[in-house]
Amino acid sequence: MPRIVIEAMTGDMKRDDAPLTQADAAHDSADAFLRMNDVRFAYAGSLHPVVDHIDMHVPTGAIHCLLGRSGCGKSTLLKLAAGLLHPDAGSVTVDGNTVGEPDLATGFVFQSPTLLAWLDVLDNVLLPVSLHRKPADADIADARALLAQLGLAELLHRFPHQLSGGQQSRVAIARALLRRPRLLLMDEPFAALDALTREALQDALLAVCATQGVTVLFVTHDIAEAVYLGDRVMVVEQGRLQCDVPVTVGRPRMSGVRHRADFNAVCMQLREVMEAGERAAIVRMVG
Secondary structure (H helix, E strand, C coil): CCCCCCEECCCCCCCCCCCCCHHHHCCCCCCEEEEEEEEEECCCCCCCCCEEEEEEEEECCCEEEEECCCCCCHHHHHHHHHCCCCCCEEEEEECCEECCCCCCCEEEECCCCCCCCCCCHHHHHHHHHHCCCCCCHHHHHHHHHHHHHCCCHHHCCCCHHHCCHHHHHHHHHHHHHCCCCCEEEEECCCCCCCHHHHHHHHHHHHHHHHHHCCEEEEEECCHHHHHHHCCEEEEEECCEEEEEEECCCCCCCCHHHHHCHHHHHHHHHHHHHHHHHHHHHHHHHHC
16 A cells, blocks of 8 residues: 655654655655735634635645535635635735736636526627626637536537536536636535545546646545645644645546555545544533
8 A cells, every 4th residue: 555644733643654854744845835924814803813824835736625524614724715815914926926916817717617607608608708808719719618628518609507517517617617727726626526526527637638738726525526636735733734644546547546455545644634633622612
């Protein structure tokens, strides 16, 4: 079985036989495309930060997943990466540039597909272009190609109410990828879907991201989804990165990998980390 390394951000949950080196702790930092350095953020009127002392480095073309329970700060981290929020302390950079506001080079897929009911599938995908100018023939060709890659070539002129939940999610992904973003941020986009549809969309996402070479930060509360998609999985607990786990399962990943011992070993390690965090939280509450 491949060796599984868990890098504990808190220092109290190491799972490796050897102590972590400085190089281990700074994994992939040299070629980080998305970088957060000691980031802290609190909403107005709150006594406690939503995220605190966050250090994160996502290399170009990598898929990193943020895993954690509801309310732990995962979505806030996405909004900081997108420039929708600004850190109270620390820095957020994309390709070496400080993130100040939303950028056309960053795509965002929300939990809800947020399609416009009065636009058909093709026009929903073209919306990011239409807001600035009339789509050119090249834009339309790109939209059609993305929809074909996502299995929607025959549904170009259907409206959102005529689509299933999974089809709507595919349209939202195509829309986010139309302008070939360098960074794609995804906030539990498959959470409301049934298991089989969810797995099919995971495969579709991996295929299209591999084609475009986009860097992805993906938020989920599903352990198996995080391991299937991610190059690394970071567990977020009470606004801090509890641990950072490299996924040792090779690529490309197909459905059968979910039944392999190495895949399930990583899932088990992550579950142990999350359960340990839950027990520690209960102790703090009782104490």
